[in-house]
Amino acid sequence: MKKILAFDVGGTSIKCALYDAHGALLEKWQIKTDKKDCGMRIFKDIAASIRRKLPQLDQIQGIGIGVPGPVTGTFVETAVNLGWKKNDVAKALQDALGEAIPVFVENDADVAAYGEFMAHKKSLASMALLTLGTGIGGGVILDKTIHRGANGVGGEFGHFKMAETGNRCNCGNTGCLETFASATAVVHETMRKLKSGTPSTLSLDNINAKIIFEAAQAGDDLALAMVDKAAYYLGRAIGLINTALDLELVLIGGGLSDAGDFFIDKIRKHYRENTFHVVKALPIERAVLGNDAGIHGCMEVVRNHG
Amino acid sequence: MKKILAFDVGGTSIKCALYDAHGALLEKWQIKTDKKDCGMRIFKDIAASIRRKLPQLDQIQGIGIGVPGPVTGTFVETAVNLGWKKNDVAKALQDALGEAIPVFVENDADVAAYGEFMAHKKSLASMALLTLGTGIGGGVILDKTIHRGANGVGGEFGHFKMAETGNRCNCGNTGCLETFASATAVVHETMRKLKSGTPSTLSLDNINAKIIFEAAQAGDDLALAMVDKAAYYLGRAIGLINTALDLELVLIGGGLSDAGDFFIDKIRKHYRENTFHVVKALPIERAVLGNDAGIHGCMEVVRNHG
Numbered sequence: 015m016k017k018i019l020a021f022d023v024g025g026t027s028i029k030c031a032l033y034d035a036h037g038a039l040l041e042k043w044q045i046k047t048d049k050k051d052c053g054m055r056i057f058k059d060i061a062a063s064i065r066r067k068l069p070q071l072d073q074i075q076g077i078g079i080g081v082p083g084p085v086t087g088t089f090v091e092t093a094v095n096l097g098w099k100k101n102d103v104a105k106a107l108q109d110a111l112g113e114a115i116p117v118f119v120e121n122d123a124d125v126a127a128y129g130e131f132m133a134h135k136k137s138l139a140s141m142a143l144l145t146l147g148t149g150i151g152g153g154v155i156l157d158k159t160i161h162r163g164a165n166g167v168g169g170e171f172g173h174f175k176m177a178e179t180g181n182r183c184n185c186g187n188t189g190c191l192e193t194f195a196s197a198t199a200v201v202h203e204t205m206r207k208l209k210s211g212t213p214s215t216l217s218l219d220n221i222n223a224k225i226i227f228e229a230a231q232a233g234d235d236l237a238l239a240m241v242d243k244a245a246y247y248l249g250r251a252i253g254l255i256n257t258a259l260d261l262e263l264v265l266i267g268g269g270l271s272d273a274g275d276f277f278i279d280k281i282r283k284h285y286r287e288n289t290f291h292v293v294k295a296l297p298i299e300r301a302v303l304g305n306d307a308g309i310h311g312c313m314e315v316v317r318n319h320g
Numbered sequence: 321m322k323k324i325l326a327f328d329v330g331g332t333s334i335k336c337a338l339y340d341a342h343g344a345l346l347e348k349w350q351i352k353t354d355k356k357d358c359g360m361r362i363f364k365d366i367a368a369s370i371r372r373k374l375p376q377l378d379q380i381q382g383i384g385i386g387v388p389g390p391v392t393g394t395f396v397e398t399a400v401n402l403g404w405k406k407n408d409v410a411k412a413l414q415d416a417l418g419e420a421i422p423v424f425v426e427n428d429a430d431v432a433a434y435g436e437f438m439a440h441k442k443s444l445a446s447m448a449l450l451t452l453g454t455g456i457g458g459g460v461i462l463d464k465t466i467h468r469g470a471n472g473v474g475g476e477f478g479h480f481k482m483a484e485t486g487n488r489c490n491c492g493n494t495g496c497l498e499t500f501a502s503a504t505a506v507v508h509e510t511m512r513k514l515k516s517g518t519p520s521t522l523s524l525d526n527i528n529a530k531i532i533f534e535a536a537q538a539g540d541d542l543a544l545a546m547v548d549k550a551a552y553y554l555g556r557a558i559g560l561i562n563t564a565l566d567l568e569l570v571l572i573g574g575g576l577s578d579a580g581d582f583f584i585d586k587i588r589k590h591y592r593e594n595t596f597h598v599v600k601a602l603p604i605e606r607a608v609l610g611n612d613a614g615i616h617g618c619m620e621v622v623r624n625h626g
Contacts, residue, residue: 140469140470154564156462156467157463161462161565163565163566163567163599164445164566164567164568165566165599166566167566167599168563168564168565168599169564170563170564170596170598170599171563171564173563173596174560174563174564175556175559175563175594175595177483177484178483185596185597187594187595187596190596250481254481254560254564255564257474257476257477257479257480258460258474258475258476258477258560258561258564258565259467259474259564260469260470260471260472260473260474260476261469262470288481288493289481289493290479290491290493290496291491291492292471292476293469293471293473293474293476
């Protein structure tokens with residue numbers, strides 16, 4: 015049986031995985047992301063890693079790669095975190111391998127959404143994934159395929175402008191969802207409130223998103239207010255997504271989703287309270303694959319030819 | 321050559337059209353919407369109209385119908401404006417005709433978007449239409465087809481919740497785009513300002529959206545502020561749509577689009593100022609078909625089998 019290789023390329027490491035042709039995970043490993051030479055060493059490193067795991071390249075059915083940047087076909091115009099510019103990722107990897115093995119290239123957030131979509135217990139046609147971490151990423155699945163967008167973008171829910179004003183976002187705008195509901199935003203806003211003297215069991219000496227969510231579950235008023243504020247903006251944002259798209263499912267992934275139903279129930283409540291009644295019944299669930307969503311999606315893209 | 325029939329069913333009248341198989345318009349007419357008998361007379365009236373225009377039913381290639389409600393397949397769960405409940409529209413019309421002619425059923429806003437999409441001078445794959453009238457409707461085209469949504473909804477941009485609070489919308493929520501940027505909203509807000517004594521060339525005795533837009537073009541400060549406020553919310557809403565979907569084009573239709581570039585330039589400006597930079601280049605243009613978008617879309621759905 016042939017094998018499928020999956021690579022989820024991030025700014026610090028590349029998650030790698032080997033699957034059989036049925037999609038069963040055989041092995042998982044990581045390599046360091048070497049950004050020298052405008053990120054071109056990444057291809058040599060992936061190729062070397064492939065040759066170590068599978069010296070007989072004709073055993074490979076295909077290779078799926080998720081990359082942090084907009085993808086059109088197999089082409090990446092720019093991936094800031096890797097140093098890539100105008101890069102045909104499939105060709106570069108085939109050149110590094112010296113073999114014309116089929117290579118499928120996808121945006122990392124899109125392929126994570128596809129991974130979660132394919133791993134979901136129900137057979138659906140449409141879904142969106144919101145990944146809540148340092149920032150907020152996302153991907154959209156429509157008609158059982160990745161919605162790639164005209165410029166390989168789309169699903170950039172973190173940059174939904176939710177309010178007229180607000181803190182400055184990394185993107186340059188103000189009022190972005192990311193500035194209200196990412197892990198970073200929750201920590202910053204909580205610190206600001208602590209500094210201004212809001213009473214809380216939390217301490218500025220020892221604070222992160224996990225600690226804030228635990229304090230909220232233990233009943234700390236400030237922590238609860240912070241978690242609820244994030245949930246409110248997420249509920250409204252999912253309302254916008256679904257008022258536009260009328261999906262079958264929205265999944266919540268990323269670090270903040272570790273808080274589980276304690277957090278997701280709040281998101282569901284704000285979604286229901288703020289969304290057009292005809293699309294209110296949308297199920298909002300927790301994503302299940304964690305950090306493996308990307309490699310799983312890469313594998314499924316190869317299995318299903320995108 | 322066979323003929324195509326198109327019917328855009330509204331709450332007060334049904335726009336009807338006859339096209340040849342190449343999509344050339346042969347004739348256009350209207351019939352009154354008779355909502356008695358839970359709206360079931362509509363089918364008899366359409367069937368009678370068809371028999372008058374084309375007594376030989378075997379000349380008909382297909383019939384396209386746009387209806388004001390969510391559509392799944394050929395089924396309409398409910399269309400409040402017509403009195404329909406749990407209605408297989410294709411079957412009802414075929415029964416009324418006594419012939420199993422192919423009938424394609426679509427939501428009216430979706431089919432208007434599809435009409436504009438097919439009439440656009442460039443060959444595109446993706447587009448959204450916002451129709452600005454009494455309310456705000458919309459439709460989304462992806463991969464050259466209507467995005468129908470899981471429940472036959474979607475594209476309900478008028479019910480995007482744009483702000484935490486605001487005037488009550490017909491849907492029951494507050495802060496809906498419709499309450500900021502529909503013709504109704506612009507008129508209401510202007511009247512409120514006039515009543516509170518804001519200086520203006522406008523008068524409470526003679527006011528509607530057209531008059532307000534004309535006053536804005538003539539330089540009236542209040543009218544300008546009102547038009548700009550609507551454009552701001554529309555720009556932000558289109559920003560949300562495109563941050564999620566990365567489209568090739570957004571069109572503005574409906575009564576307010578009659579103001580042309582005077583209005584659409586303001587929408588473009590607010591779009592650019594409030595949207596994630598990677599999707600900023602989106603073209604925003606005026607729709608071209610006016611009230612014929614629906615029948616044109618119905619015809620194209622028949623020609624292209626949906």
